[in-house]
Amino acid sequence: MADLLNPADPAFARDPYPYYARLRARGPAARVDLANGTHAWLVTGYREARAVLADPRFSNVPPKAAGRPRPDSPARRAQACLARHMLNSDAPDHTRLRRLTAAAFTPRRVDALRPRIARLAAGLAGDLAARLERDGSADLVDAFAFPLPVLVIGEVLGVPEADRADLREWTYRVGSPADALAPGAMDAAWTALHAYFTALIADKRRAPGDDLFSSLVHDAREGGLTDGELLAMAFLLLFAGYETTMNLLASAVLLLLTHPGELSTARRDTGGRRWDAVAEEALRHASPLEGTTWRRTTEEVDLGGGAVIPAGSSVLVVLAAANRDPGRFPEPDAFRPGRYLPGPERAAAHVAFGHGPHFCLGARLARLEAAVALPLLFDALPGLRLAADPGLLPYRPGLLVRGPRELPVTR
Numbered sequence: 001m002a003d004l005l006n007p008a009d010p011a012f013a014r015d016p017y018p019y020y021a022r023l024r025a026r027g028p029a030a031r032v033d034l035a036n037g038t039h040a041w042l043v044t045g046y047r048e049a050r051a052v053l054a055d056p057r058f059s060n061v062p063p064k065a066a067g068r069p070r071p072d073s074p075a076r077r078a079q080a081c082l083a084r085h086m087l088n089s090d091a092p093d094h095t096r097l098r099r100l101t102a103a104a105f106t107p108r109r110v111d112a113l114r115p116r117i118a119r120l121a122a123g124l125a126g127d128l129a130a131r132l133e134r135d136g137s138a139d140l141v142d143a144f145a146f147p148l149p150v151l152v153i154g155e156v157l158g159v160p161e162a163d164r165a166d167l168r169e170w171t172y173r174v175g176s177p178a179d180a181l182a183p184g185a186m187d188a189a190w191t192a193l194h195a196y197f198t199a200l201i202a203d204k205r206r207a208p209g210d211d212l213f214s215s216l217v218h219d220a221r222e223g224g225l226t227d228g229e230l231l232a233m234a235f236l237l238l239f240a241g242y243e244t245t246m247n248l249l250a251s252a253v254l255l256l257l258t259h260p261g262e263l264s265t266a267r268r269d270t271g272g273r274r275w276d277a278v279a280e281e282a283l284r285h286a287s288p289l290e291g292t293t294w295r296r297t298t299e300e301v302d303l304g305g306g307a308v309i310p311a312g313s314s315v316l317v318v319l320a321a322a323n324r325d326p327g328r329f330p331e332p333d334a335f336r337p338g339r340y341l342p343g344p345e346r347a348a349a350h351v352a353f354g355h356g357p358h359f360c361l362g363a364r365l366a367r368l369e370a371a372v373a374l375p376l377l378f379d380a381l382p383g384l385r386l387a388a389d390p391g392l393l394p395y396r397p398g399l400l401v402r403g404p405r406e407l408p409v410t411r
């Protein structure tokens, strides 16, 4: 029997790894009692994580009566509509949505964003430098790691620059615990996002741009996605792409500032291979998505090692734990970008972007953002230093996403 898990505990949020290591030592998957009175199966072994993510007996469709509010208000209807996206679906619906979206998300289109990402990152790094000059210290999450992914998704969706601050605010609100906001603020954000994307689709239909979302809208006219599916897709791209990438950038900066030797090695490299390795190792070591979305078993599944998961169970694949499985990664708790340099010694692929049919559609874009933004940041601010004790930084509670909520820095 594992100890009771309280995902809201700030100490667990900051460092969940000792708990996951204890759990893994008992078997690759374990039934865990959660502090809210429910229970779930947590998969912590690397091999088993990949097996579950590729197994159709683990469904992504949220159960109808999972305590979700009934769509009885405009905000609830908007929320229900935006949640009908491919990450919440199984084959064959998922296969069709994924095929149509992947056709727009080509490597060529993603790579074409490089100069725009560089321009946005350089602008934010310049603003941060000016703020540090003026105020002495600033929060790197607020000034850099948070705005950059939202601005980049703005490019993907072809959203006018003037609207991006609104998107940033609404997305922040719908991802926050309701009790952390003013009454009604979250409902207003759901309704605003729904209205905004409805108008955006109509705009793109009238006047397609050269953005990726325009090609999705255009494909829709030729028997592709329906309007409802487009709406949910816009929301998924915004939501899946921002907090994850924000956590990657913030965690990578934190790891580099606390491992100055690795930072100077990366800074000396002009070919970019070392920065790519930093991003890969940060993804493994500080997995931005701590767990995947919830799965539910459609029948009893024997995962081996004594883990027999009954039908109808809630299952969470803990990517952060699988990526620290000592059976797969020697010295898993050490931050060593060198393990991801090309060559015969290269470490196993991490599962930070998931595995199987739902493997992250934005992986190439996220890697590109990190590879462009990190060197630009340290070029603009070569003397960047932490202005807080790294062991005391606050982390967002919960099992889904992980990264520092604040990263006070100085120069």
Ligand code: HEM
Pocket (backbone or CB within 6 Å): 053, 086, 087, 088, 098, 153, 156, 236, 237, 240, 241, 242, 244, 245, 248, 287, 288, 289, 292, 293, 294, 319, 351, 352, 353, 354, 355, 357, 358, 359, 360, 361, 362, 363, 365, 366
């Ligand atoms: C560091 C950044 C990112 C990480 C760590 C990450 C991680 C993941 C993971 C683990 C999944 C699978 C979840 C599951 O199986 O339950 C996923 C799915 C997805 N991600 Fe990402 N992601 C990142 C950035 C992005 C970006 C930038 C975009 C888009 C612009 C994006 C779009 C998606 C989409 C659309 C899916 C659903 C795919 C499907 O259901 O087939 N992600 N991501």
